Amino acid sequence: MKKRGSFALLDSLVRNGTKHIFGYPGGAILPIYDEVYKWEEKKLIKHILVRHEQGAVHAADGYARATSKVGICFATSGPGATNLVTGIATAQMDSVPLVVITGQVGRAFIGTDAFQETDIFGITLPIVKHSYVIRDVTKIAHIVSEAFFIARNGRPGPVLIDIPKDVGLEEFTNYQPVNQNSIIKTKGFRFTYRTTIKRLHQVVRLIEQASQPLLYVGGGVVAADANKELTQLAESYQIPVTTTLMGKGAFNESHELALGMLGMHGTAYANFSVSECDLLIAVGARFDDRVTGKLDEFAVNAQIIHIDIDPAEVGKNRTPHLSVIGDVKKILGEIIKISYKSQLTTSDQTFAWRERIKKWRNVYPLIIPQGETKISPQQILDTINQLVPEAFFTTDVGQHQMWSAQFLKCQVRKWSSSAGLGTMGYGIPAAIGNQVAFPNQPVICITGDSSIQMNIQELGTIAQYQLPIKIILLNNKWQGMVRQWQQSFYGERYSHSSMTEGMPNFVQLANAYGINSKQITSAENLKEQLREAIELPGPYLIDCQIIKDENCYPMVAPGKSNSQMIGISKQTTKPV
Numbered sequence: 001m002k003k004r005g006s007f008a009l010l011d012s013l014v015r016n017g018t019k020h021i022f023g024y025p026g027g028a029i030l031p032i033y034d035e036v037y038k039w040e041e042k043k044l045i046k047h048i049l050v051r052h053e054q055g056a057v058h059a060a061d062g063y064a065r066a067t068s069k070v071g072i073c074f075a076t077s078g079p080g081a082t083n084l085v086t087g088i089a090t091a092q093m094d095s096v097p098l099v100v101i102t103g104q105v106g107r108a109f110i111g112t113d114a115f116q117e118t119d120i121f122g123i124t125l126p127i128v129k130h131s132y133v134i135r136d137v138t139k140i141a142h143i144v145s146e147a148f149f150i151a152r153n154g155r156p157g158p159v160l161i162d163i164p165k166d167v168g169l170e171e172f173t174n175y176q177p178v179n180q181n182s183i184i185k186t187k188g189f190r191f192t193y194r195t196t197i198k199r200l201h202q203v204v205r206l207i208e209q210a211s212q213p214l215l216y217v218g219g220g221v222v223a224a225d226a227n228k229e230l231t232q233l234a235e236s237y238q239i240p241v242t243t244t245l246m247g248k249g250a251f252n253e254s255h256e257l258a259l260g261m262l263g264m265h266g267t268a269y270a271n272f273s274v275s276e277c278d279l280l281i282a283v284g285a286r287f288d289d290r291v292t293g294k295l296d297e298f299a300v301n302a303q304i305i306h307i308d309i310d311p312a313e314v315g316k317n318r319t320p321h322l323s324v325i326g327d328v329k330k331i332l333g334e335i336i337k338i339s340y341k342s343q344l345t346t347s348d349q350t351f352a353w354r355e356r357i358k359k360w361r362n363v364y365p366l367i368i369p370q371g372e373t374k375i376s377p378q379q380i381l382d383t384i385n386q387l388v389p390e391a392f393f394t395t396d397v398g399q400h401q402m403w404s405a406q407f408l409k410c411q412v413r414k415w416s417s418s419a420g421l422g423t424m425g426y427g428i429p430a431a432i433g434n435q436v437a438f439p440n441q442p443v444i445c446i447t448g449d450s451s452i453q454m455n456i457q458e459l460g461t462i463a464q465y466q467l468p469i470k471i472i473l474l475n476n477k478w479q480g481m482v483r484q485w486q487q488s489f490y491g492e493r494y495s496h497s498s499m500t501e502g503m504p505n506f507v508q509l510a511n512a513y514g515i516n517s518k519q520i521t522s523a524e525n526l527k528e529q530l531r532e533a534i535e536l537p538g539p540y541l542i543d544c545q546i547i548k549d550e551n552c553y554p555m556v557a558p559g560k561s562n563s564q565m566i567g568i569s570k571q572t573t574k575p576v
Contacts, residue, residue, distance in 0.1 A: 003175040005137040006035035006168040009101070012144035014044055015177055018072050020436050021047045022059040026076025027116060029103025031168030033074075048436055048465065051457035053080050055429040057087025057100065058455070062433025064096050065416045066392060068225065070151050071096070071433065076103040078116030081162075082123065086423055088158050089127040093420025094246060095223055097156035099147045100128075106166040107135060121162050129157035137170045141178040149180045155310040156223055195324050195331065197338075202322055203305055204338045210279035210303075212353040213239045216262070216291075219246030219419070220284015220308055220328050227251065227412045229332035230283065236339060238350045240357055242270040244285055245405055245419040253409035259357070260366075263291040264556045265402040268364035271554070271562035273357055274299050282306045284328050287317040288420070297561035307331055364568050366406055369550070375523045377474045377546045381407040383527050384444065384472060387534055391442040392416070392434040396427035396451030399480035399552045404446045406552075425454025428471065432458060435467040442470070442534070449475040449506075450499050459513040462539045470534050471510075471541040476548045477503060484551045488566075489558075510541040517541040 009032060013021070025033045039045045050056045053075040060071030071091075075084050081102040091098045105114045121133050130150045132143050140163075147159040207213060221230050227250050234241050234257050241251045242259040251258055262270040274280065280302040285291070292298040295317060306313075306320035307328060314323045324331055369376040377400060384391075385408050393408055394416040395401045401417055408415075416434060418426040431445035452473060462469055482497040510517035520529050520542060533540045553567025 002171040002173050004031070004035070004168065005134075005140055005163070005170050005172070006031045008137065008140040008175055009144065009163065009168070010035050010039050010045065011175075011177065012141045013072065014039070016145060016148045016180070017069060019046060020063060021045060021072045021074055022050055022056040022063070022433065023047060023074030024050055024053050024056055024076070024080065025074075026080045026103060028077035028105055028165045029074060029080070029163075029168075031165060032101070032103065032163065035168075048432070048461065050429065050432075051460045052455060053083035054087050054425065055432070055455050055458045055461065057084045057098070058090070058423075058426050058429035059433040059436070060098055060100075061087060061091050061096050061426075062394060062416045062430030063437045064091075064098060064433070065430070066413055066434045066437045068223075068413065069097075070148055071098045072101070073098065074101050076116070077105055077120070078118050080116075081120035082118055085124065085127070086421075088124055088160070090418050090421045090423045090426065091158040092127045092129070094418065095156045095219060096158065097151040098158040099144070099151055100158055100160045102160065102162050103168075104133070104162045104164045107164045108166075110164065121160065124160050127158070128160045131160035131162070133162045133164075134167055135164070137167050137172050140167075141176065142183070145178045145180050146183050149183055155220075195326050199322070199324060200331070200334050200338055203324060203335055206279055206303060206305060206322065207237055207239075207281070207339070208349075211349055212277045213237065213279040213281065213350065214273050214277035214302075215239050215241040216244075216274065216280055216282045216285055217241055217247040217250050218244045218283065218285025219250075221247060221250040222284075222412060224284065224309070224328040226284070226329035226332055229329055229336060231255075232336050233332055233339075236336065238354065239281070240273060240354065242266070242273065244288075244291055245417060247285065248405060248415040248417075249410040249412040257354075261405050262562065264293070265406065265552055265554065266562075267366060267406070268554050268565055268568045269357055269360035271556065271565060272360050272364075275301075275561065275563040277302045280304045282308075282320070283332070284308060286313045292317070293556045293560055293562040293564075364554075368407070369547075371523050371547075373522055373524070374547050375520065375526065375544055377403050377544075377550060378407055379523065379526065380472065380474065380530070380544055380546070381446070383530055385409055387527070387531055388442045388444065390414075391444045392431075392438065394427045394430040394434060394443070394445045396447040396454075397422045397424045398448045398451055399484065399550075400446055400448045400451075400474040402481075402552045403474075408446075424451040427451060428455055428458045428462070428469075431469045431471075432461055432467060435469050436465075443468070444534075445469055445471045447471060447473055448480060449473060449477060449503065450479045452506075453504075456509070459510060459515055459541075463513045463515055466538060468537060469539050471539075473506060473541060473543045474546050475506070475543055476546050476550065478548065481552070487551070488555075506541060506543045515539045515541055517543065519543040519545065521545045
């Protein structure tokens, strides 16, 4: 029986576990969308129509982060495909597994500058894990299964599949589904690296010798679902834990060993800890500039153990004393087994260190400004955390992102934020992905008045599918982080950072999409006002008029070490 290329694509997607697709149709991808229609009728798949292709890729990204599954998005050729580029780069920087499928002009027209033709394969080569142009219809099943395997194995990342229009329309006989096991055997993929038991014993030895150890945890722990193993290790040796922006949720943020985020806007006590530790255990983290500050003064007194699945990250920015390459979950599990056998796990060794950190925590706490009238952003976020601590949280980028990282205590896989690329406009589409994945769970998007306008059209998607997302808009009428940098480092020359002129009425705008909305202008009864909006069924936008000139502190200035923060408590000038 003859099958079309579009059938082979949809069948392969479903066989690889796809339940939801985020996308936007167009000429070159219409054969595939015609097939989507048939599969939706049979309720075998659900397509979510976004309002812009960037929204599709961010939604697929949010879906993948929340579920640990591969996110899927569709776009047509030319501008449809190029509109995906920022989202693909976002996923690549944050190691998010995506399969991105683009339509392409017919094979005969490739290279002729045909209508809506772009070389999306070439354009995206630097920002994907792998990519394909399917010219042979019989290879669709194999390529799709291979793409899924590559996207989620090893260090996760995005994979692009470009499909010419005529390939989608082409009929062929003897269609055979392809499973991933056969791909592994035929291709000989190697995504795992074996480390020696001797090296793991060396890790344990260094831990047991350290009196001031610190766990520095990144998104690799989340990707590996290694949060339980991480907790075991931290508790066994009573090692304090600090996380990156990507690592939020990997360790219980209410745990007594949790220090919160480190780096440019990290907690003072996390930054002091990394500056003073004698052993830094980096797990699934990549020593990026926002974390390290002045690199040659980062953890300068410490021996460094680097555990990561990606050998390219080991030694890239900081050479470790000991490296372990492989699956983080398995490695941590083996380390725990060895440590239990040694019977040397004890909390006594780190007691003085933990007491020292406790003093830093007391002297340099995160401050929540309290006012009777004006609302502080910190106050809003703290209140949100009290009301819905179990929620999925997404953010855009800017001051609100850093405040959210500081004050929201997230559970594992319930935090979606553009960390590596810093993409404004990410928050709402990512929340859509979260909510589609977990329709009965609370999803809250924290955004700013500038970021929200980057992809505000996705309110239409929220309205169409009646997704019960709550959007908390921290509105200071500025590009807040740009203004803060201009104030601190550019002589208060606020060049094009004010958003007051042309600012829409967000309440009216949300209402125009059929979404309930309200504005909060006073701190009076703040908790009750937020509770009312959050508990109301359906989507809701809350426009919070926050203090206009509030800055995000602590802050490590460019070129400074993590211990040289500005904006921290003045109770003492030096760490205790």
